[in-house]
Amino acid sequence: MDTADVDALAEQADMLQVGARNMQNFSLLKALGEVRKPVLLKRGLAARVEDLLLAAEYLLAAGNEQVILCERGIRTFETATRNTLDLAAVAYMKQKTHLPILVDPSHGTGVRDLVIPMSLAAAACGADGLLVEVHENPVEAWSDGAQSLYPHQFEALMSSLPSVLAAVGRELA
Amino acid sequence: MDTADVDALAEQADMLQVGARNMQNFSLLKALGEVRKPVLLKRGLAARVEDLLLAAEYLLAAGNEQVILCERGIRTFETATRNTLDLAAVAYMKQKTHLPILVDPSHGTGVRDLVIPMSLAAAACGADGLLVEVHENPVEAWSDGAQSLYPHQFEALMSSLPSVLAAVGRELA
Amino acid sequence: MDTADVDALAEQADMLQVGARNMQNFSLLKALGEVRKPVLLKRGLAARVEDLLLAAEYLLAAGNEQVILCERGIRTFETATRNTLDLAAVAYMKQKTHLPILVDPSHGTGVRDLVIPMSLAAAACGADGLLVEVHENPVEAWSDGAQSLYPHQFEALMSSLPSVLAAVGRELA
Amino acid sequence: MDTADVDALAEQADMLQVGARNMQNFSLLKALGEVRKPVLLKRGLAARVEDLLLAAEYLLAAGNEQVILCERGIRTFETATRNTLDLAAVAYMKQKTHLPILVDPSHGTGVRDLVIPMSLAAAACGADGLLVEVHENPVEAWSDGAQSLYPHQFEALMSSLPSVLAAVGRELA
Numbered sequence: 224m225d226t227a228d229v230d231a232l233a234e235q236a237d238m239l240q241v242g243a244r245n246m247q248n249f250s251l252l253k254a255l256g257e258v259r260k261p262v263l264l265k266r267g268l269a270a271r272v273e274d275l276l277l278a279a280e281y282l283l284a285a286g287n288e289q290v291i292l293c294e295r296g297i298r299t300f301e302t303a304t305r306n307t308l309d310l311a312a313v314a315y316m317k318q319k320t321h322l323p324i325l326v327d328p329s330h331g332t333g334v335r336d337l338v339i340p341m342s343l344a345a346a347a348c349g350a351d352g353l354l355v356e357v358h359e360n361p362v363e364a365w366s367d368g369a370q371s372l373y374p375h376q377f378e379a380l381m382s383s384l385p386s387v388l389a390a391v392g393r394e395l396a
Numbered sequence: 397m398d399t400a401d402v403d404a405l406a407e408q409a410d411m412l413q414v415g416a417r418n419m420q421n422f423s424l425l426k427a428l429g430e431v432r433k434p435v436l437l438k439r440g441l442a443a444r445v446e447d448l449l450l451a452a453e454y455l456l457a458a459g460n461e462q463v464i465l466c467e468r469g470i471r472t473f474e475t476a477t478r479n480t481l482d483l484a485a486v487a488y489m490k491q492k493t494h495l496p497i498l499v500d501p502s503h504g505t506g507v508r509d510l511v512i513p514m515s516l517a518a519a520a521c522g523a524d525g526l527l528v529e530v531h532e533n534p535v536e537a538w539s540d541g542a543q544s545l546y547p548h549q550f551e552a553l554m555s556s557l558p559s560v561l562a563a564v565g566r567e568l569a
Numbered sequence: 570m571d572t573a574d575v576d577a578l579a580e581q582a583d584m585l586q587v588g589a590r591n592m593q594n595f596s597l598l599k600a601l602g603e604v605r606k607p608v609l610l611k612r613g614l615a616a617r618v619e620d621l622l623l624a625a626e627y628l629l630a631a632g633n634e635q636v637i638l639c640e641r642g643i644r645t646f647e648t649a650t651r652n653t654l655d656l657a658a659v660a661y662m663k664q665k666t667h668l669p670i671l672v673d674p675s676h677g678t679g680v681r682d683l684v685i686p687m688s689l690a691a692a693a694c695g696a697d698g699l700l701v702e703v704h705e706n707p708v709e710a711w712s713d714g715a716q717s718l719y720p721h722q723f724e725a726l727m728s729s730l731p732s733v734l735a736a737v738g739r740e741l742a
Numbered sequence: 743m744d745t746a747d748v749d750a751l752a753e754q755a756d757m758l759q760v761g762a763r764n765m766q767n768f769s770l771l772k773a774l775g776e777v778r779k780p781v782l783l784k785r786g787l788a789a790r791v792e793d794l795l796l797a798a799e800y801l802l803a804a805g806n807e808q809v810i811l812c813e814r815g816i817r818t819f820e821t822a823t824r825n826t827l828d829l830a831a832v833a834y835m836k837q838k839t840h841l842p843i844l845v846d847p848s849h850g851t852g853v854r855d856l857v858i859p860m861s862l863a864a865a866a867c868g869a870d871g872l873l874v875e876v877h878e879n880p881v882e883a884w885s886d887g888a889q890s891l892y893p894h895q896f897e898a899l900m901s902s903l904p905s906v907l908a909a910v911g912r913e914l915a
Contacts (some may be wrong), residue, residue, distance in 0.1 A: 224596075225571075225572050225596035225597075225643060226571050226573060227572055229544065243596060244592075244593035244613075248589035248590070248594055248607065250570075250571035250573075254485065259670060260497060261423065267615070268615035269473060269592075269613070269615030269643075269644040270612035271473065271474055271475060271476065272474065272476040273475075273476065275426060275530050284402060297473075297480070298615040298819045299470060299472050299476065299480065299616075299819055300442060300444065300817045300818055300819055301444055301445065301470065301482065301485070302444060302446075302447065302469075302821075303445040303488050303683075304484050304485075304488065305482075306482070307472065307480060307484070308403055308475065308481055308482075308484050309480055309481075310481070311476075311480070311504070311505045311507075311510055311514055311695075312474070312476065312477075312546050313512035314505075314514060314517075315476050315477065315510060317505070317513075318467065318509060332484045332487075333483070334484075334488070336491060337484050337487045337488060338709065340487035340490075340520070340521035340522055341484055341487060341521060343520040343563075343564060344483050344517040344518070344520045344521035344549060345517070346488075346515040346520065347517045347519065347520035347560055348516060348517035349511070349513055349515035355424050360537070365447065365487045383563065383564070385565040386559075386562070386563035387520055387560060387564065389559070389563070390516075390559035390560040390562070390563045391556065391560065396627075397768035397769075398744075398745050398770075399744050399745065400746060400769075402746055416765065416819060417765075417863060418761035418784075419768035421744070421763065421764060421767050422746035423746075426743075440763075441787075441788035442786070442787035442788030442816075442817040470788075471646045471788040472646055473645055473646055474884070475590040475648075485818075594799075596840075599862070602895060603775060615819060617819065617820055617821060618820065618821065618822040619822065622861070631851075639744060643818065643819075643820065643826070645816060645818050645826065646788060646790065647790055647791065647816065647828065647831070648790060648792075649790065649791040649792065649830075649831065649834050649836065650830050650831075652830070652832050653816070653818065653824055653828055654828075655820065655827075655828070655832070656826065656829055656860065656861055656863050657822075657823050657827050657850070657851045657856055658820070658822065658831060660851075660856045660859035660860060660863075661853070661856060662821065664855060665857075677830070678828075678830045678833075679768065680834070682837060683830055683833045686833035686836075686866070686867035686868050687829065687830055687833060687867060689866040689909075690829050690833075690863035690866045690867035691863070692866065693859070693862040693863045693865065693866035693906055694859035694860060694862060694863035695859055717900070729909065729910070732905075732908070732909035733866055733906060733909040734904070735909070736862075736905035736906040737862060737867050737900065737902070738910045739777075
C-alpha cells in the first residue's frame with residue numbers, strides 16, 4: 224500500500240491494513256490518519272512494543288480513532304519458526320492501551336501445525352481477535368501455504384475457541 | 397550448580413534444575429545423566445529449540461530418562477519484558493518430543509502483572525506445567541520481586557487454570 | 570520520503586536516501602527505480618543481508634543502476650550501543666555485489682566516542698565510504714547529538730583514514 | 743572445561759579458556775579466579791557487554807588479575823554469518839576496562855573469506871589480539887573447517903596486519 228492509493232482503497236475497503244514492513248512509514252500513517260475507516264497496524268519485525276504504540280499515535284493524532292493493533296511475530300535468532308510470536312506483548316499492551324489487539328499466528332509461526340495452539344494461547348492471554356490464513360488446498364497456495372490451515376483445521380479451531388474464551392471470561396463476537 | 401555438587405544434591409533433592417546459563421555446560425549435563433533423579437533443563441537465553449533438544453540428549457544418552465524441559469524466555473531486542481517468552485517453542489516441542497515441558501512466565505516476562513495471562517496462554521498451547529514465583533510480600537523479596545506474584549494473585553491463577561485446561565482437553569494433576 | 574515526493578526531490582537533490590524504516594517500502598523502491606539519480610539504500614533494523622540485496626533489486630530491475638548500499642546497524646539485545654554495527658555484512662557484501670557500500674557508524678553505534686574507531690574498522694574491512702554526523706556543538710543538536718562528532722574529532726578521523734586505507738590498498742577519493 | 747579439571751589444567755597449560763557457553767558458569771569462574779594462570783574469557787552468545795565485564799569480575803574478585811576478554815560474535819537473526827561479530831563492543835570495552843581484548847573472527851563470522859577483512863577491522867578499532875583458526879587443509883578439518891584459513895591466507899593476513907596496526911599507532915608484539 225502506498226499513500227497514493229489510500230483514498231481509492233478507503234472508498235472500497237472495509238478496513239485498511241498496514242503491513243509489518245510499513246509500520247514506520249510515517250507518510251502512510253499520516254495519510255491513513257485522515258481516513259474514516261478502521262486501520263489494522265501490524266507490528267514491525269524489529270519494533271519494540273513502544274514503537275508500535277508510538278506508530279499508532281500517528282493515526283490517532285491525525286484523527287482516526289479506529290486503530291487495531293496486531294502482533295505477528297518479531298525477528299529473532301530462532302529458526303524453528305518463521306518469526307517469534309510475542310504473546311507477552313499482547314498481555315502487556317492490553318494493560319497499556321484501550322486499542323483492540325489481534326494476533327496473527329500464521330505469520331507469527333509460519334508453521335501450519337502451530338496455528339491452532341497459538342490461536343488458543345492468544346485467546347487465553349487477552350487477544351481481541353485472530354488473523355488466520357486458511358486455504359482449501361494449502362499445498363497449492365500461491366503464497367504462505369506452509370502456514371495456512373486446511374478447512375477442517377479451521378473448523379477445529381473454531382470449535383475449541385469458545386471454551387478457551389469462556390475460561391477467561393470472554394466470548395466469541 | 398556444579399558437577400562437584402551433583403551427588404550430594406541428588407541424595408537430598410527431589411529434582412535437580414539446570415539453569416539457563418548452564419544449559420550447554422556439557423560436563424554438568426553428563427554428570428546429571430548419571431543421576432536417577434528428575435532433571436529440569438531450562439532453555440538458554442540464546443538457545444534455539446534445537447539446541448535445547450540436543451542438550452537434553454546429553455542427559456538421555458547418559459541414561460537419565462527423567463528429563464523435563466522448560467521454556468523461560470529468550471533474549472531479544474524487546475525491553476518491555478525481561479525476556480521474550482517463546483510459547484510457540486512449547487507447541488513446537490510438544491510435537492517433536494515426548495518429554496514434558498514447563499513454562500516459567502516469571503523469568504519469561506519479568507513483570508508480575510503478565511504472569512497470570514502468560515500462565516493461561518501456556519496452558520492453552522500445551523504446556524505440561526508452570527514454574528511460578530510467589531512471595532508473601534514481593535516488594536521485600538531478596539531477588540526477583542518484580543516478577544513474583546502476591547499470594548492472592550496466585551490463588552486467582554489457580555482458580556482460572558482448571559477451566560483453561562479443560563478447554564484444551566486436559567486437567568490439573 | 571514518500572512516492573509522491575520522488576519526482577520533486579529528484580529534480581533538486583544530488584542523491585536520494587531510503588531510510589532504514591523504508592527499506593522494504595516496495596512502492597517507494599519502484600518509484601526510485603525510475604529516477605536517474607543515485608539512491609542510497611540503508612539496511613533495515615531487522616533486515617538480513619539477503620533482504621537488503623533483494624531490496625536493491627527493486628531499484629536495479631526498474632532501471633536505476635546508481636544504487637549505493639549502507640550498513641547502519643541492526644537491532645539486537647545489546648544495549649551498550651544504539652544498534653549493533655554489522656561490519657561482517659560489509660565484507661560479505663563486497664564479495665557478493667558490485668554495488669558500493671557505505672557504513673554509518675553514527676547510527677550504527679549511537680555513541681560519539683565509538684564513531685572514530687568504527688569508521689577506521691569500516692575502512693579496514695572494505696567499506697567504500699562513510700556517513701558520519703558532525704555538529705559544531707553536539708550538545709545543542711536538535712537530533713542525534715549523542716552520536717555526532719565534534720569538529721575536532723572529525724578532523725582527527727580524516728587525518729587517520731588515509732593510512733588505514735593505504736594499509737588495505739585503497740586511498741581517499 | 744569443568745571446575746574439577748581446573749587444577750590439573752592449570753599445571754600444564756599456559757592459558758585457560760572459558761568458552762562462550764560457560765561465560766556465566768559461576769562455579770567455574772570462581773575456581774579459575776584461584777588460579778595463577780591467564781584466563782581467556784569469551785563472550786556468551788546472548789551476553790551484553792555489561793554481562794561480560796561482570797563475569798570478568800568473578801575472576802578478578804577471586805584474585806586472578808590475568809584476565810583477557812574475547813569478542814567472538816553474538817547470536818542474532820542474521821544467517822549470512824554464523825554469528826554477528828560485534829566490533830563496536832571491542833571499541834566500547836577499550837574505553838571501559840584496562841583488560842586486554844581479543845577478537846575471534848573465525849567463530850565470529852563462520853566464513854573463511856571474511857576472516858581476513860574482519861581481522862583487519864578488529865585491529866583498526868583497537869583489539870589487542872586475534873584468535874584465528876588455520877588448517878593445512880580446512881576441507882578435511884574435524885571441526886570448524888568452513889571458518890579456518892588456508893596457510894597462505896594466514897600469511898597474507900600477517901603481512902597486512904602491521905600496516906593497519908601502524909595506521910592506528912600500534913605495532914605487532
